[in-house]
Amino acid sequence: MRDIAVVSVAQHQEKALTHTTEVELMVPIINEARGAVGLTQDDIGFTCSGSSDFLAGQAFSFVHTLDAVGAVPPISESHVEMDGAWALYEAWVKLQIGGVDTALVYSYGKSSPGSLRDVLSTQLDPYYLGPLWPDAFSMAALQARIMLESGAVSEQRLAEIAVRSLNGAAGNPLAVRSSAEATVESVLAEAPIADPLRPSDCAASADGGVAVVLAAGDRARELCERPAWIKGIDHRIDPHQPGVRDLTRAPSAEMAAAQAGASADRLDAAELAAPFTTQEHILELELGLGNGTAVNTSGGALAGHTMMAAGLMRIADAARQIHDEQADRVLGHAASGLYLQQNLVCVMEGE
Amino acid sequence: MAERLRADLVLEYPFTRTTGPVIGAFLTGLREGIILGIRRPDGTVLCPPTEYDPESSEPLTDLVEVGPGGELLSWTWVDPPRSQSPWDQPHGLGLIRLDGADTPMVHGLLVDGPEGLSVGMRVTARWRPEREGHIADLKGFVPEGADQ
Numbered sequence: 001m002r003d004i005a006v007v008s009v010a011q012h013q014e015k016a017l018t019h020t021t022e023v024e025l026m027v028p029i030i031n032e033a034r035g036a037v038g039l040t041q042d043d044i045g046f047t048c049s050g051s052s053d054f055l056a057g058q059a060f061s062f063v064h065t066l067d068a069v070g071a072v073p074p075i076s077e078s079h080v081e082m083d084g085a086w087a088l089y090e091a092w093v094k095l096q097i098g099g100v101d102t103a104l105v106y107s108y109g110k111s112s113p114g115s116l117r118d119v120l121s122t123q124l125d126p127y128y129l130g131p132l133w134p135d136a137f138s139m140a141a142l143q144a145r146i147m148l149e150s151g152a153v154s155e156q157r158l159a160e161i162a163v164r165s166l167n168g169a170a171g172n173p174l175a176v177r178s179s180a181e182a183t184v185e186s187v188l189a190e191a192p193i194a195d196p197l198r199p200s201d202c203a204a205s206a207d208g209g210v211a212v213v214l215a216a217g218d219r220a221r222e223l224c225e226r227p228a229w230i231k232g233i234d235h236r237i238d239p240h241q242p243g244v245r246d247l248t249r250a251p252s253a254e255m256a257a258a259q260a261g262a263s264a265d266r267l268d269a270a271e272l273a274a275p276f277t278t279q280e281h282i283l284e285l286e287l288g289l290g291n292g293t294a295v296n297t298s299g300g301a302l303a304g305h306t307m308m309a310a311g312l313m314r315i316a317d318a319a320r321q322i323h324d325e326q327a328d329r330v331l332g333h334a335a336s337g338l339y340l341q342q343n344l345v346c347v348m349e350g351e
Numbered sequence: 352m353a354e355r356l357r358a359d360l361v362l363e364y365p366f367t368r369t370t371g372p373v374i375g376a377f378l379t380g381l382r383e384g385i386i387l388g389i390r391r392p393d394g395t396v397l398c399p400p401t402e403y404d405p406e407s408s409e410p411l412t413d414l415v416e417v418g419p420g421g422e423l424l425s426w427t428w429v430d431p432p433r434s435q436s437p438w439d440q441p442h443g444l445g446l447i448r449l450d451g452a453d454t455p456m457v458h459g460l461l462v463d464g465p466e467g468l469s470v471g472m473r474v475t476a477r478w479r480p481e482r483e484g485h486i487a488d489l490k491g492f493v494p495e496g497a498d499q
Contacts, residue, residue, distance in 0.1 A: 118433055127374050128399045129457055131486050133436035138444045141427035142457070146446070149425070149470050195428050195465060242446065243454035244397060244405040 004095050005220040005227030006212055006348060008037045009316035009323075013174040013208030013304050016112035022056065025209045026068035026108055033211035034104065037223040041070045044213075045100025047077045048091045050084035050107035052308050054122070057113075069104070076100070083107060083273075084210060084312030085235075085334030085344045091214055092233055101219040108209030109308035116205045116307060124338060125240055137194035137202055140276045143247045143339055144197050152248035153281045155196070159187040161277040162200035162302065169299025176304040177204035203275040203305035210306075210313045228322035228330070228348040232260030235334075235344035242339060250279070253286040253333075253343035260331075260345040267293045267347075268327035271314035273301040273334045282340065283333065294327075311335065315346050322350040373402040376414055382484040386476065388417040388452045398452035418449035419476035420495055425455075428465035437487040443468050447492055459491030467494065 010032035017025055034040060041047075047069055053061045062079045071077065078094075080086045084107020091103035111119065120136040121129075147153045166182035169175030182200070190198040213223075220227040236252035236259070239245055257263070270293050274280035280300065289295060296302070298317045301310040311334020318332035329349045336342040370378055373389060377400050380387040388398030390413040398417050403410055423445050430441035436459075443460025445468070460468060461477060473495035482488035 118435065121433075121435075127370060127378065128486055131437070132444075132457065132459065133433045134444055134457060135429070135433050138427050138429050139457075142425045142444065142446050145425040145427065145470065197427075239405040241397075241399070241401060241405070241454075243399070243456060244401070 002096055002098070002216045003220070003229055004092055004214055004216050005224065005229045006315070006319035007215045007220050007224035007227050008033045008213040009210070009319055010036065011174060011208065011210035011313055011316055013176065013206045013306055013313070015176045015206060017110055017207040018112065022051070022061070022065050022108055022110060022209075023068045025110075026065055026106060026211070029209050030068050030104070030106055030211045033106075033213050037213055039102065039213065039223070041075065041104075044102050044104045045076065046091055046094045046103040047075055048079065048087040048094070048103065048105050050080045050082050050087035050308055050312065051109065052081060055109055055111055055119070055307060065108070082308070083334050083336055084309050085315055085332070085346070088212060088214070088312060088315060088346070089233060089235060089344065092230060095214060095216050101216045103214040104211065105214060105312065106209065106211040107309040107312045109306045110207040111205055111307045112207050128241070136275070137197060139242075139338060140202065140278065141194040141197045142242070144201070144276070144278045146247045147278055148196060150248060153278060155188065156184065157281060158201055158277040159184040161280050162187045162198070165296060165299045165302035166200065168297050169303035172298045172303065174208070174304060175299040176206045178299060178303055197276065197278075201277040203302045206304040206306045208304070208306040208309055208313070210309050210316050212312060212316055212319070224323065226323055226325060226350050228319035228350065230346060231349050232262070232347040233345070234259035235342065237342040240338065240341060245339065247339060248282065250282050250286050250340040250343060253283055253340060253345070256343045256345040257287045260347045262331055262345055262347050263288050265329055267331050268329055269294045269297060269318060269321050270331040271298060271300060271318040271333065272296055273311040273314045274340070275301055275305055275310075275335070277302065279335070279340050287331065287333070287345065311344060318346070319348055322348055325350070371402060373400050373411065373414070376400075378484040378486075381486070381488040382482045384478055384482065385416050386418040386449060387414045388449070389414050395453040396451060397454050398449055399456050415451065417451035421447045421449035421452070421474060421492070423460070423468065423470060423472045423474050424448055425470060426460060426468045428468070438491070442491065445474070445492065447474060458489060461491040461493050
């Protein structure tokens with residue numbers, strides 16, 4: 001296996017990018033990520049992006065966004081209709097194969113033109129679930145009640161997770177929901193938005209984008225003082241139908257973490273892309289995160305959920321802690337689908 | 352100046368999909384007013400039925416009738432109703448394990464308010480009079496014994 005590292009990250013996120021196109025959004029982010037390590041597109045061996053044509057409302061919309069990369073002269077390029085974390089996985093595989101030493105990975109999403117809570121109904125199976133248009137908050141509420149009734153989690157614990165996000169996000173200028181003053185009492189006093197879930201249990205929707213530069217071996221050491229070396233990366237999936245799953249668990253998250261070697265050593269920090277407090281709780285257990293691990297110091301996806309980018313943003317936030325020498329070993333997580341159906345785990349270390 | 356050429360553009364999705372022997376049978380059952388599950392090799396019954404076993408991926412073929420009564424395993428309250436859903440009034444959404452099935456299905460709960468819902472309560476299916484082989488042929492579920 002080649003040693004591959006995240007050498008540069010850049011991102012932007014806000015509540016609604018009403019007057020900004022995806023290309024306008026991504027030009028400065030991609031320039032920042034490449035520029036920070038002194039690269040232009042000519043120096044990039046492979047480019048891979050993650051986004052949703054469905055969300056953009058236009059087939060092959062991702063081709064337009066290549067204008068933000070610069071695709072002339074022709075570049076080696078690919079796209080996944082998934083969170084950018086899976087684009088990073090593809091780029092990691094490409095670098096493992098060899099022939100290229102650098103890769104640009106980016107992803108973005110703008111859900112503000114619609115109601116993401118309802119749009120997410122269209123990710124459900126088209127016969128049994130989709131035609132009922134059960135919104136994402138209501139579906140999450142069914143899981144939450146099962147977790148609360150079975151004792152898998154308490155309302156107090158969910159509120160603690162919400163407060164951790166709100167307080168952590170207060171120090172993150174890219175978070176769209178934060179509060180340094182929030183307490184368990186203030187969260188528990190919120191009226192339910194989808195009984196038993198309260199507003200602070202549900203991720204705040206955001207628009208945004210993120211770009212990451214990967215490099216292999218000595219090239220990474222040339223470009224970055226302290227590369228975030230990818231020591232393990234894996235993604236797994238569970239069945240789709242809610243009835244056939246234990247809704248208090250996410251076995252695919254546990255399996256991805258095991259394959260990525262998450263528990264091989266102490267983790268200083270973890271960034272989780274859970275769209276609900278209930279699911280953040282499940283992830284902490286499935287990933288085996290202990291007291292020594294700082295979870296979601298950025299506020300995590302709860303503080304700003306950019307569809308298609310929330311996972312790659314978590315990997316970027318985790319990698320930055322290696323670059324800044326705040327941590328030596330970190331975990332970035334991405335999720336997709338109903339009830340954390342699909343999970344990706346990326347473990348990174350500094351030298 | 353040359354005449355401007357015109358052509359009509361019809362946006363369409365000119366494909367049909369077959370729902371197959373399992374989902375198709377389930378939807379046909381709904382049209383007939385019955386609910387079908389499917390038996391796994393271990394004897395347990397999945398409802399709604401899938402074409403394959405979720406753990407072993409083995410094909411499943413043994414359809415069995417389940418319900419129309421069942422137990423409510425979880426619920427939430429949807430108010431206002433979502434604009435594209437089959438419901439135009441505030442309603443419950445639940446996970447309902449039908450009698451004879453071992454897994455729950457998602458559907459609407461037709462009661463006046465959330466105080467009418469509790470985990471473990473007995474519910475039963477309500478049908479639309481005109482049915483076309485669609486999940487919304489089931490109007491939803493009501494408390495067992497309700498006159499609705």
